[in-house]
Amino acid sequence: MTHPGTSFSPIPADAVAWLGTNPIPAAPYYDPAYFERERRAVFLTSWIHVGHACELPEPGAFVRRDLEFARASLLIVRGNDGIVRAFHNVCPHRGTQLVEAAAGRQSRFSCPYHMWTFGPEGDLLSAPDFGAFHLRKEDCGLKPVALQECAGLLFVNFDPQAQPLRDWLGDYAGRLEQMPVARATTFSEYTYEIAANWKLTYDNFQENYHLRFVHPRSGGAGVGGDNPFGYPVEIGFHGPHRTQRIWSNPDPALKPFQRAASFCGIPALAEQGLLTLPHGRDYLALFPNLFVIGTPTQPFSHTVYPLAADRSRGVVRVYWVGEDASASQRLAREYALAQLRDIHSEDVGIIERGQAGLASGALSHIHFQSMEALCRHLFLEVDRRVQAGAAGPEQRG
Known part of the structure; x- marks a missing residue:
């Protein structure tokens, strides 16, 4: 849905009228009972992002991912055949977790309890006095979890009946493959924990209505001129997923250092062809809990x-x-992550204040305006699954 014309004005409200305008119930943002239903109906049946293929550059390279919603620890490893697989980080003998390290490279994985040893394809290689078990080795491999890749991004799904990842993503699979993330060979990362519901947290990054109030100093590139709220210039929906085209301020209020740091990496980007990739200002929100932005100077x-x-x-x-090809490029990359972290640090407190207010029970409902359509769409997609009782696999309950 692209708004016509050369000058900006908000996307017409009737473009998202099909989502409705009713208030949204507040309890799903703090109620433990709803969270448990959501855990089963949404997170145990959806493709969940867990990493990037560049983390596993060679056979035996592995990462450990702990996913609390599934009560699971996963061992994700590239096999000798080059295929990336996910297994429960659990020895099938007595359940001991095999790996404590967050990442590394090993040719085999041995249980520290009784030395059952497995290859990077998950097969049992050896076990002391194995004949006393009256078992076959081929029946004692690591327990797999479905893992599939798109544009370098790795996703897992705990539902054995899950549709293939590319079917799940639909048209967004091709769009991801045209974004910088698909070419990535490395990344910078930071992790945070927040005292807030995942939907309330995620919603903060789906709307720009708050930018001029929460980010008056750091959000200069996102608001200004005839777009004081930084509203998107395009929005769209595809099944449970959604997208928006981020508006870019043609005259951001940047300090000289910020301008220099933002643009000193441009020559290298041009050499890699990243400046001409389509979807450079696209925000892809992939259900339920991932979003990707393709801005060449700050793809994240x-x-x-x-x-x-x-x-x-x-x-x-x-x-x-x-x-990093030069000190200037190193500066540009470090600045990109620091800028995101600084902006995000301004969000944390306000999100937590929202959680505290909702958890008080003072409100029965909350409200979304038309330019918060992506937030409304996420809630409706989650609630539809919860109300349908689409419980996850029984063994994961």
């Missing part, structure tokens, strides 16, 4: 993982192609 992903009804963990990654 942000994943919000639910920990409890009132707690979440966020992982923000800025993606790069190649190692």
Whole structure:
């Protein structure tokens, strides 16, 4: 849905009228019972982002991912055949977790309890006095979890009946593959924990209505001129997913250092062809908890993982192609992450104040205006699944 014309004005309200205008119930943003239903109906049946292929550059390279919503620790490893797989980080003998390290490279994985040893493809290689178990080795491999990749991004799904990832993403799969993340060979990352529901946290990054109030100093590139709220110039929806085209201030109020740091990496980007990629200002929100922005000078992903009804963990990654070619490029990359972190630090307190207010029970409903359509769409997609009772796999309950 693109708003016509050369000058900016908000997207007409009737463009999102199909989403409705009714108030949204407040309890789903703090109620533990709703959170448990949501955990089963949404997070145990959806494709969840867990990493990037560049973290696993060679056979035996692994990362450990702990996903509290699934009560699971995963071992994600590239096999000798080059395929990336995910397994429960659990020895099938007595359940001991195999790996404590967050990442590394190993040719085999041995349980510290009784030395059952597995290859990077998950097969049992050896176990002391194995004949006494009256089992076959081929029946004792690590327990797999479905893992698929798109544009370098790795996703897992705990539902054995899940549709293929590319079917789940639909048209957005192709759009992801045209964004810088698809070419990434490295990234910078920071992780945060916040005393707020995952939806309330995620919603903060789906609307720009707050920019001029919460980010008056740091958000100069996102508001200004005839667009005082930084509203998007385009929005769209595809199944449970949504997108917006970020508006760019043609005359941002940047200090000289900020301007220099923002643009000193431009030559390298041009050499890599990243400046001409389509979807450079696109924000892709992939259900339920990931969004990716393709801005060439600051391409990043942000994943919000639910920990409890009132707690979440966020992982923000800025993606790069190649190692730093110069001190100037290093400065540009460090500044890109620092800028995101600084802006985000201004959000944390206000999000937590919102959570405290909702948890008080003072409100029965909250309100979304038309330019908060992405927030409304997320709630409706989540609530539809919760109300349908689409419980996750019984063994994961």
